[in-house]
Amino acid sequence: MKQNLSETCGQFFSTLANPTRLAILELLRDGPRNVTEISEALNQEQSMISHNLKPLERCRFVFSERRKKERFYSLNKETMEQLFKIFSYHAEKYCPTGGKCRTNRGLQEQKKKDASSSLYLTRH
Amino acid sequence: MKQNLSETCGQFFSTLANPTRLAILELLRDGPRNVTEISEALNQEQSMISHNLKPLERCRFVFSERRKKERFYSLNKETMEQLFKIFSYHAEKYCPTGGKCRTNRGLQEQKKKDASSSLYLTRH
DNA sequence: GAATGATATGAATATAATTTCATATGACAC
DNA sequence: GTGTCATATGAAATTATATTCATATCATTC
Numbered sequence: 001m002k003q004n005l006s007e008t009c010g011q012f013f014s015t016l017a018n019p020t021r022l023a024i025l026e027l028l029r030d031g032p033r034n035v036t037e038i039s040e041a042l043n044q045e046q047s048m049i050s051h052n053l054k055p056l057e058r059c060r061f062v063f064s065e066r067r068k069k070e071r072f073y074s075l076n077k078e079t080m081e082q083l084f085k086i087f088s089y090h091a092e093k094y095c096p097t098g099g100k101c102r103t104n105r106g107l108q109e110q111k112k113k114d115a116s117s118s119l120y121l122t123r124h
Numbered sequence: 125m126k127q128n129l130s131e132t133c134g135q136f137f138s139t140l141a142n143p144t145r146l147a148i149l150e151l152l153r154d155g156p157r158n159v160t161e162i163s164e165a166l167n168q169e170q171s172m173i174s175h176n177l178k179p180l181e182r183c184r185f186v187f188s189e190r191r192k193k194e195r196f197y198s199l200n201k202e203t204m205e206q207l208f209k210i211f212s213y214h215a216e217k218y219c220p221t222g223g224k225c226r227t228n229r230g231l232q233e234q235k236k237k238d239a240s241s242s243l244y245l246t247r248h
Numbered sequence: 249g250a251a252t253g254a255t256a257t258g259a260a261t262a263t264a265a266t267t268t269c270a271t272a273t274g275a276c277a278c
Numbered sequence: 279g280t281g282t283c284a285t286a287t288g289a290a291a292t293t294a295t296a297t298t299c300a301t302a303t304c305a306t307t308c
Contacts, residue, residue, distance in 0.1 A: 006146035009211055017141035018296080022130035035255055048297060050256055060218035069254050069305050079214045084129055086210065087136055090203045094184035142266080159285055172267060174286055193275050193284050 015055045016083075020044065024052060024073075025080055028062060032074035139179045140207075144168065148176060148197075149204055152186060156198035 015021060023042050027033060033041070039049040053073060056062045061080060062073045139145060147166050151157060157165070163173040177197060180186045185204060186197045 005150045005208055005211070006143055008215060009146050009208075010141070010143055012211055012215070013137050013140035013146075014295090016137035017134070019130055019134055020296085022133050022137075026129045036253095045298070046255075047257085047299080051296080054256085060214070066305080069252090071255065076218075079210065079218075082210050083207075084133075086203065086206050087129070087133055090184070091132060091136070094200075094203075138265090144266085160283095169268070170285075171269080171287080175266080178286085190275085193282090195285065 028075035152199040158194040
């Protein structure tokens with residue numbers, strides 16, 4: 001822990017910082033899909049899906065497995081569900097305008113609320 | 125939960141997908157710093173630090189507070205420590221080459237290990 | 249091994265993000 | 279209000295990332 005997070009985290013977050021890849025991840029929450037299915041569901045070019053699946057697999061956010069001619073991709077639920085959970089909690093608490101966080105306005109007002117609330121995502 | 129993560133998560137992860145911003149976050153783990161201190165510690169232009177602090181504050185990964193002429197930035201530990209924890213766990217388990225994940229090689233070999241291990245980050 | 253269906257790859261183009269530099273704004277002390 | 283230190287902003291230039299299209303590879307069936 002604490003050893004050069006800035007260097008090691010880069011690819012992790014960069015891979016998630018893309019709407020197509022997030023859409024793929026979201027789709028895969030419903031179960032494994034092959035490339036064609038993903039590309040149809042998201043209404044995107046097959047090659048684009050393939051290109052985007054590569055960093056997702058490299059970072060192990062998804063796993064893949066061949067079945068006959070097709071390749072099925074499945075979600076790394078362990079990591080992704082935790083990540084989505086943190087995001088949801090954070091967005092709900094800190095980004096009341098629907099997670100969009102488009103403005104810096106209202107930071108002062110919000111700060112007061114922050115001080116009073118101290119719920120944690122996972123309580124033991 | 126589950127409502128258009130792909131749309132709402134974008135800014136969250138994009139903000140984290142930058143080495144300067146990650147370095148700022150890492151620095152702030154040691155406590156609040158003003159802009160000048162950050163820029164000196166990271167050896168970067170002051171204006172660059174300011175530019176990068178903006179999205180961090182917009183997403184509420186950091187908070188800020190004026191003290192006299194200076195503005196001190198502090199980490200949103202609640203969110204960030206959880207995020208770093210997930211990252212560390214994931215990297216250790218899935219990216220044995222030091223979290224770099226530069227290649228897709230060895231995915232087959234790794235996959236076998238994955239099946240046997242099923243530790244969770246937070247156990248209750 | 250030829251044909252087909254499914255996925256991956258490469259390279260050019262298009263798009264978006266970051267960095268830099270000059271300068272503006274803000275807060276405070278005098 | 280002037281001067282000074284601290285931070286923020288805007289816009290141009292640079293750099294990185296994503297998208298597209300054409301085509302290559304791979305697995306399978308016959």
